[in-house]
Amino acid sequence: MIKDLIFGLIGGLGLFIFGIKLMGLGLQKLAGSQIRKVLGKLTTNRFTGLLTGAGITAIIQSSSATTVMMVGFVNAGLMTLTQSIGVMFGAAIGTTITAQIIAFKLTAYALPLTGIGAALHLFAKKKKHKHLGEAIFGFGLLFLGLNIMTSTVQPLGSSAIIKEVFVNFSRNPFLGIVAGMIVTAILQSSSVTVGLIIALASVGLLGINGAIPLVLGANIGTCITAMLASMGTTTSARRTAVAHVLFKVFGTVLVLILLPLYYNIITGTSTDIARQVANAHTLFNVVNAIIFLPLIGILVKSVTKIVPGEDITVERGPKFLEKNLINTPSIALDAVSKELVRMTGLAKNMVKEAFAGFKNNDRTSLAKAEAKEDAIDELQDSITKYLVSLTQTELSNEDSEKIPSFLHSVNDVERIGDHAVNIIELAERKIDNRSPFSKTAQKEMARMYKEVNLMLVDLSRALPKKNKKLAKNILMREEKINEMTEEFRGNNLERLRCRRCKHLSSVVFIDMLMNLEKIGDHASNIAQAILGRLSWNNNKPYNMEKVKLE
Template sequence: MTGFFSQDLLFGLMGGLGLFLFGMKIMSEGLQKVAGNRMRKILAALTNNRYVAAFVGLAVTAIIQSSSATTVMVVGFVNAGLMSLVQAIGVVLGANIGTTITAQLIAFKITKFALPAIGIGTLMKLFCKDKKNIYLGEILLGFGILFYGMSVMKEAFDPIKGSEQFRQVFLLVDNHPLLAVAIGALMTVIVQSSSATIGITLALATSGLISFEGSVALILGENIGTTVTANLAAIGTNVAARRTALSHFLFNFLGVTYMLVLLPYFVEFVNAITPGDADLVVTTQQQAHEFGLAVGDKPYIARHIANTHTLFNIINTLVFLPIIGVLANLATRLVPGKDSQLDFQLKYIDSRVLNTPPLALSQARSETNRMALLALECVDETLQFLDKADLRMLESLRKKEDLLDLLQREIIDFLVAISQRPISQEASREISSLMHVVNDLEKIGDYCENLWQLGERRIEQRIRFSSVAEAEVVDLAQKTREFVSFIQKAFERRDQTIIEKAQFMENQIDTLEAQLRDNHIQRLNTGECSVNPGLIFIDMIHNFEKIGDHTHSIARAIIGKK
């Protein structure tokens, strides 16, 4: 009989946990599809105010129902230079509170709605045409699967309530808080989801297998285990991103440490503010019917555990928010190294000068020149990458392209804001020209991206050009680079006498590109070149020619013809 029950437990736990995790994934992905892009924009636009950062982290995580997704996003932002270490710590502190919403939802006795939610969610996902309704269907489907998995796990534990062996095992958890913390952390590391391990804890506790105090210790351990996700996401990132992930571990670990010391008082506090006796056990069929549970279950413990999870993270956030700087310094000492990164902040634009349009326009011009210098750097690094074929250079190139995209958005928004003020016709024309310049500079970044992706393909597929083809690409690349450099300097000087030279350089690039195409066709005909290298060669010279086109377009904008 014991073997039957242990197999039943194993299969029920595996299946229930699998359903819970799958449901959590579908629900979180659905929520992120509905709100994800807006969440990323909100995170990326944070100020340095630590309290605002914490609130945003809380809100974002509560909406997308995944602290892992929030912390991974934050690590990505820090890695890209979009967010400072202090900002990131604030967001992650808030995310810790936001993730407790899952436990609060699970604590509601809504398991009976799991199957209808699965049915309605599936119908919406399969038969709705509108994307928003499809995403809402995914949320509902995930929600239903999550709760159904929860009920499967709970039912798996029900048959072992009378087993003395299992009671002895769980008594260890109840009597040794440090062991319970270690088990909670290990479980979370293994399943990579604090929500799932909290689900298991709720199932164990509701089935009457562990006491409330034992559950609290498990919850504390799960808060340590969940930090592993961010630390895994930080592998291979820059120093600041690794410091962010370490900070997540530090404040959860330190929080658990002081909470263990204060454990009896903390348990007493949770009991005081949560209705019902956490360790009350259903003893009669009448009670079981009244609570919608089985005999031996604990009807109030789920809410106590959910409140424990939420309160621990609220208290921990309140403790560490005022000393984020200290935490950042500690993380900096523990992860030494100089972090070289691009400045992803606007350097010259300040929205406070919008009421003085001439000054605002001057700032926009300076920021655009910064963007032009960055585009030139992007071209230079792309040529170096094509020459050296060093994949380690791609991270820097991606960051530069991301910064070009960011600057394009911010400068255009700023120029639009200036245009809505009372301005002269001359200022209006300059705004129009600057918009063209900014858009063309961003396009140069896009074509650089195409070029390094082609270079990446060459490396992965081990494609080699003939010495003649290699020399031709270098020649065209150099002429393109010279054109971009010439126009950047002309923009900086506001030189209006450049159009003849710009037209000459553009014609030179166009003529050379056409000539190289003809040469390539001849090599194909004579068998000197094969198809795969040829396709990459044609794509490369086409992208250089497009950079030339957009550079010439900038020249036209400089002299006021665009």
């Protein structure tokens, strides 16, 4: 008896959880390419944010996953705190769809759905049909697991001791809330907890008075995942997680105050206890969202006081690369783009400070430039590893084409930093050996740097929105730099032949020309990537081994 109970619960729960996960994955793959477009509409107003959150969670089948995603978006700078709160309200509503589906009691169709889904996934030729099959297969497993759990716990309905345990939840709602929190914290999904509650209620172990406190606890328990995800993130990301907790706790307190009225409302919605449990879950989140939606501003002020401080931009290490975004490749690539822009800005400033130190024999400027070297190297390493992680996910053709281009560009920016280091070393040599340039050489070097700097400025402006006009300007400047390099190299040889400059100064001058020209070459490579000329060759994937991964 006990062995059958344990095995049945473990197996049924496993199938139930796996079914929810598979269904969510299948639906997410079907709609994955649209997620970025949907998120782009979040800035309109809080109501559309709520609808978006509900829609995304209906696809992912987990409000915890959506909230963790929001924490990631805020931490990556892809979403504001206010936007994320609106989405979070919607996520709370969206997650109740699972409970409503479970309440339909489609267990008789579990096996046919599983078979149809498996056949579609295994034998369909089109990817969208395979993804649909995966979702249907998960849907079938969900009900198969629920059926096993219900059948397993049914004999317990005759046990007076077990019934007394569950009756205590109606006598002491706080006990039920704590139990719901603990179970949800362990299972990492309020949908799974509510599914268990429905199974227990369906066999008579739980009345609605005992089920509602458990549902309230499940709603609070789902906050724990987001709180854990927010640890070590930005201030705004932590505020998003705290807002989630306040939202759920406030709703729970409100229901506890009006508990007798809430019982009456829920029992009036249906005569079926499974549907009553699902409705209790849905009504809690819908009413809570309606109350909070006009009060988002107050909620933002509250969490700002609870989590004080301002976000500090740290130069070292990635700022936008969030592990939480990996399973949403289109959004993750946006984060990579933002990180590349930041890395390019660092490289541009590094070159600027290195040249200022060279020109003015200023070791302070050189030290500032040198401090950026490790930051750029760290970013190259982080972005490259992040992109490699993305290649292990299922990508659309559009997203797949971006990765080689990003790898090229990241490598080119790192090489710009390397050439800035060379300039620092040349400046140190120039200062130590007291090898000044002639006035003509100084003017030529200033002209050369001016063009290179304009390239880097244009590059920083072109990258965020992939501005092709600026990218073409960079390519034209590169031609001009090549011409200047040849001209100034000849002029330097003439000065050396006529003994108008020292040999050491001449060598430093040529090395400077070479490094500035190489910086221009790498900026030009990135401009080519912006123009879309580096990702694919004759419709064949780029050979990843050619990318420099140091």
